[in-house]
Amino acid sequence: MDLTWAKRIADLPPYLFAEIDAKKNEMRAKGVDIIDLSVGDPDIPTPPHIVEALKRAAEDPQNHRYPSYEGLLSFREAVSDWYKKRFGVELDPKTEVVALIGSKEGIAHTPLAFIDPGDIGLYTDPGYPVYPTSISFAGGVPYAVPLLKENGFLPDLGAIPEEIARKAKIMFVNYPNNPTAAVAGAGFYKELVDFAVKYNILICHDAAYTEIAYEGYKPSSFLEYDGAREVGIEFHSLSKTFDMTGWRIGFAVGNKKAIGGLGKIKTNIDSGAFQAVQIAGVEALKNYETGLADRIKIFQERRDIFCRGLDEAGLSYSKPMATFYVWFGVPAGLSSKDFSAKLLTETGIVVTPGTGFGKYGEGYARVSTTFSTKRIAEAVERLKEAKF
Ligand SMILES: Cc1ncc(COP(=O)(O)O)c(C=O)c1O
Numbered sequence: 001m002d003l004t005w006a007k008r009i010a011d012l013p014p015y016l017f018a019e020i021d022a023k024k025n026e027m028r029a030k031g032v033d034i035i036d037l038s039v040g041d042p043d044i045p046t047p048p049h050i051v052e053a054l055k056r057a058a059e060d061p062q063n064h065r066y067p068s069y070e071g072l073l074s075f076r077e078a079v080s081d082w083y084k085k086r087f088g089v090e091l092d093p094k095t096e097v098v099a100l101i102g103s104k105e106g107i108a109h110t111p112l113a114f115i116d117p118g119d120i121g122l123y124t125d126p127g128y129p130v131y132p133t134s135i136s137f138a139g140g141v142p143y144a145v146p147l148l149k150e151n152g153f154l155p156d157l158g159a160i161p162e163e164i165a166r167k168a169k170i171m172f173v174n175y176p177n178n179p180t181a182a183v184a185g186a187g188f189y190k191e192l193v194d195f196a197v198k199y200n201i202l203i204c205h206d207a208a209y210t211e212i213a214y215e216g217y218k219p220s221s222f223l224e225y226d227g228a229r230e231v232g233i234e235f236h237s238l239s240k241t242f243d244m245t246g247w248r249i250g251f252a253v254g255n256k257k258a259i260g261g262l263g264k265i266k267t268n269i270d271s272g273a274f275q276a277v278q279i280a281g282v283e284a285l286k287n288y289e290t291g292l293a294d295r296i297k298i299f300q301e302r303r304d305i306f307c308r309g310l311d312e313a314g315l316s317y318s319k320p321m322a323t324f325y326v327w328f329g330v331p332a333g334l335s336s337k338d339f340s341a342k343l344l345t346e347t348g349i350v351v352t353p354g355t356g357f358g359k360y361g362e363g364y365a366r367v368s369t370t371f372s373t374k375r376i377a378e379a380v381e382r383l384k385e386a387k388f
Pocket of ligand 1: 208
């Protein structure tokens with residue numbers, strides 16, 4: 001059989017972490033002690049009260065059957081109660097909330113609901129690689145809006161060419177941001193609403209990291225701003241807030257018609273998240289502050305250790321106010337990829353080259369502080385010895 005892949009996958013660059021994994025394995029096979037700071041996957045276990053809720057729910061045969069695609073009403077109510085408590089945003093759990101099998105699933109499916117072949121989908125670059133991929137899977141044309149240091153890693157909406165903005169149907173935006181760790185304030189979100197209204201663009205705000213924030217800083221929801229609900233939806237994840245990456249549970253909230261569109265795609269593709277996991281999600285959201293400050297403290301300590309290491313190595317960065325990432329400039333004269341490869345060869349430390357998140361990531365690299373404090377301290381020691 002002469003089996004060929006469809007162009008939509010044949011043309012894709014290898015998934016970012018696949019390439020890094022291959023290099024890492026090659027080094028490991030050579031006996032190198034690798035310190036991998038590349039993937040944002042918390043090492044901290046899921047809090048025990050959430051695990052207990054899953055155990056109980058898993059034993060109930062009612063939860064062994066197909067779930068509803070939009071999620072249990074009790075889960076959607078817990079989401080809406082949490083939004084009210086945390087952001088002061090009122091949501092109708094029946095029409096403005098949909099459960100997701102992780103926010104990645106919702107992000108990847110959203111363009112199918114709003115992009116016709118040839119339509120433009122805007123996304124910020126550097127960014128989560130799923131944004132451009134999902135736009136092209138839907139037949140759309142991804143258009144990268146740069147996140148530049150001089151703009152505080154916020155997109156300059158005024159610099160998007162008029163003819164591009166007019167053809168755009170959706171825009172992915174993400175704050176607190178992966179990979180730059182930048183945060184956005186009221187001024188930006190208000191501008192974003194105006195831009196969306198002017199060009200009739202659905203804003204898809206990825207808010208996966210709002211709860212991982214330091215020194216009392218509380219990131220806002222896009223939906224807190226006037227007019228946002230008319231133009232946008234927000235993706236949320238239990239993965240990062242509750243150290244539940246493996247559980248695959250998240251949600252999207254906001255504009256009714258947009259949530260309905262995403263729901264329609266989901267009814268035709270998946271059958272919802274395992275109910276027992278949704279029930280554990282209810283427990284997580286209802287008691288969302290349980291242990292959160294302690295978990296954040298761990299990430300903050302690691303952030304500080306790594307930032308001190310960067311200071312000693314003479315590498316530039318802005319101290320993150322949120323996310324568990326540190327985005328730093330690579331030494332002059334080296335590309336992001338060359339720096340990451342050299343660092344891996346010389347020190348056994350794996351970082352993600354900035355260009356893994358898009359072309360505007362050139363000149364940068366990202367580390368994730370989701371690895372043990374001891375290993376991060378060891379990485380810092382090795383970094384100090386490295387010669388660039
Ligand atoms: C910006 C961003 N959005 C979404 C996700 C997906 O999270 P999940 O599918 O686990 O909810 C990630 C995961 O790394 C992320 O970094």
